[in-house]
Amino acid sequence: MHENLETMNAISEKERRLSLKVLKGDIYLNDQRLRYSAEGFTSFKYVITQWKKKRIGGVTFKGVLDDRMLQEFVYTMNSLPDWRDENAEKINERMVYHEIHSIEVIPLDENEDDDEGNIFQKEDQKVVAKKVFFETLGTIKEVITQIKQKQYPDVRKLKRLAQTAVRLAMQDESILLGLTTIKNYDEYTYNHSVNVFIYSIAIGRRLGLSKKTLTELGITAMLHDLGKSRVPREVLNKPDKLDDAEWDLMKKHPLMGVEIVLNLKQLGEVNPHIVIGIFDHHLKTDLSGYPRVFRKKEPSLFGRIIQIADVYDAMTTPRVYRKNSYSPGQTLALMLKDRESTFDPALLKIFIGLVGIFPVGSLVLLDTKEIAITYKANPDPELLDRPQVIVICDNGKEEVKKSFADLSELDSAGGYKRSIVKALDPNKYHIDIAKYFICPILPDDKDNTS
Numbered sequence: 208m209h210e211n212l213e214t215m216n217a218i219s220e221k222e223r224r225l226s227l228k229v230l231k232g233d234i235y236l237n238d239q240r241l242r243y244s245a246e247g248f249t250s251f252k253y254v255i256t257q258w259k260k261k262r263i264g265g266v267t268f269k270g271v272l273d274d275r276m277l278q279e280f281v282y283t284m285n286s287l288p289d290w291r292d293e294n295a296e297k298i299n300e301r302m303v304y305h306e307i308h309s310i311e312v313i314p315l316d317e318n319e320d321d322d323e324g325n326i327f328q329k330e331d332q333k334v335v336a337k338k339v340f341f342e343t344l345g346t347i348k349e350v351i352t353q354i355k356q357k358q359y360p361d362v363r364k365l366k367r368l369a370q371t372a373v374r375l376a377m378q379d380e381s382i383l384l385g386l387t388t389i390k391n392y393d394e395y396t397y398n399h400s401v402n403v404f405i406y407s408i409a410i411g412r413r414l415g416l417s418k419k420t421l422t423e424l425g426i427t428a429m430l431h432d433l434g435k436s437r438v439p440r441e442v443l444n445k446p447d448k449l450d451d452a453e454w455d456l457m458k459k460h461p462l463m464g465v466e467i468v469l470n471l472k473q474l475g476e477v478n479p480h481i482v483i484g485i486f487d488h489h490l491k492t493d494l495s496g497y498p499r500v501f502r503k504k505e506p507s508l509f510g511r512i513i514q515i516a517d518v519y520d521a522m523t524t525p526r527v528y529r530k531n532s533y534s535p536g537q538t539l540a541l542m543l544k545d546r547e548s549t550f551d552p553a554l555l556k557i558f559i560g561l562v563g564i565f566p567v568g569s570l571v572l573l574d575t576k577e578i579a580i581t582y583k584a585n586p587d588p589e590l591l592d593r594p595q596v597i598v599i600c601d602n603g604k605e606e607v608k609k610s611f612a613d614l615s616e617l618d619s620a621g622g623y624k625r626s627i628v629k630a631l632d633p634n635k636y637h638i639d640i641a642k643y644f645i646c647p648i649l650p651d652d653k654d655n656t657s
């Protein structure tokens with residue numbers, strides 16, 4: 208490290224500053240592209256990958272550096288979590304705290320993600336996705352608890368999580384979608400909010416919305432049922448039918464959600480799309496539903512997207528008053544029946560394309576007599592019945608064995624190697640679908656989906 212320091216100080220002295228930047232997969236030293244030898248290529252790529260992981264776009268060193276400064280910088284950078292946009296800001300704050308004014312970091316330019324293609328490795332993505340899921344779950348819980356206790360919640364965290372999720376969805380939506388199979392009806396509202404958030408981002412992405420709009424949509428989806436924090440638990444979890452007064456209160460949750468969001472000062476100037484999206488997420492396309500509106504204007508785009516995600520997740524999740532949920536396929540069939548009056552038909556079509564006829568997380572029987580779980584929808588609309596699947600073998604013990612198969616794969620005779628015979632009910636087979644999405648792949652399994 209000391210030798211490096213001397214070289215750095217020499218350059219810095221000669222040129223008055225030393226800046227390193229990542230630009231289009233190359234490193235620039237004081238705006239000159241660094242050349243590297245074949246042997247240096249691996250370490251060069253390593254630096255770029257590490258910086259990208261830490262979301263750092265460049266570092267400027269001004270004046271003379273000493274060991275302590277450099278050590279503090281390296282230590283801070285390594286101690287930060289990966290894939291966080293706020294890392295650069297955090298390093299700078301840390302440097303000021305240690306009275307180091309000669310090191311300054313800039314965040315990674317958003318466009319850097321795209322030109323390298325898949326910077327998230329598949330396993331990395333799974334880890335990040337899982338983290339985003341559970342952190343979002345925890346943060347929504349925190350926000351609701353703080354609101355109940357009349358404190359100001361930290362909603363900036365929600366925004367950061369939404370940004371990370373949007374980036375993940377850009378890379379591989381199936382990994383995020385897989386997480387929605389985690390169904391936990393004890394913590395229904397939190398879990399449901401995260402699932403609606405994931406589905407909404409995925410629909411928005413297929414619509415080609417910008418990253419900024421997707422982030423706003425994500426925040427709206429996370430907060431869509433915030434108003435339920437003002438509905439008593441006994442009403443929310445009532446196993447019997449709600450009486451008129453309880454139902455009236457329940458129907459107020461979109462409006463109460465709007466009221467709460469308008470009071471969340473940290474969101475800054477509250478974006479009207481977020482407010483309207485929360486307001487009309489139960490408003491059907493024929494303007495029935497609630498809250499009652501008198502203006503003849505269709506529900507907002509955010510509202511229409513969230514409505515689809517909301518109904519789909521609610522129907523596929525077991526509840527206290529409905530122990531067995533609908534299967535993904537049954538749910539889609541029921542939603543299609545209502546498509547004219549309730550849902551935006553074009554958006555519903557996009558959603559079905561996204562989850563497939565056998566949506567991600569369906570348990571299916573194959574003609575090979577194997578049981579499988581759908582993992583990723585086939586991108587070809589002609590092959591919606593040929594998703595990628597996880598063929599499972601549950602030995603009843605802790606560990607889960609799985610291998611991947613692509614149902615569009617042909618055998619030597621030109622026929623399909625495997626086909627779906629029918630959907631099965633996971634409750635009957637006592638199969639915990641989520642287990643297959645969040646368990647690591649066992650070493651002897653090969654992943655032929657990547």
Ligand SMILES: [Fe+2]
Pocket residue numbers: 431432460488489
């Ligand atoms: Fe709702």
Ligand SMILES: [Fe+2]
Pocket residue numbers: 399403431432517
């Ligand atoms: Fe909801």
